[in-house]
Amino acid sequence: MIQFIDTKKENLIAAKLSGKLNEENLKTIHKQIHRIIDKGHKVDFYFEMEDFEGYTIKGFWEDIKTDVAHIKDYGKIAFVGNEKWQEWAAKATDFFTGSEAKYFEAKNKEQAMTWINL
Known part of the structure; x- marks a missing residue:
């Protein structure tokens, strides 16, 4: 499930993620990216992951397609969570993309918000 967080920053997609993301969830994010x-901006992301389990198979595939199509359109990505696999996912994102991705433990959520200018 995706619960978008209202923000005044026009190039930021901020959301709370929980459960498993499906194809429709990712299509919604894709529309936000476009x-x-x-408007000519790079896309920054802020994701709070609470009880986040990952993706359905179709959701994962949709995420890969979106990332491949827009990899050069991404700016900063802040991941906030409490699971080791989430930290590894953030490191992989940072390594495989031209974006700057950072992982923050949930207790450091304010630091993540400052880093992403939320």
Whole structure:
């Protein structure tokens, strides 16, 4: 499930993620990405992961397709969570993309918000 967080920053997609993300969830994020890049901006992300289990198979595939299509459109990505695998996912994102991705433990959520300018 995705619960978007309202923000005044026009190039930021901020959301709380929980459960498993499916294909429709990722299509919703994809629309948000286009809304931002159509204005000529790089897309920043802020994701709070609470009880986040990952993706359905179709959701994972949709995420890969979106990332491949927009890899050069991404700016900073802040991941906030409490699971080791989430930290590894953030490191992989940082390594495989041209974006700057950082993982923050949930107790450091305010630091993540400052880093992403939320």
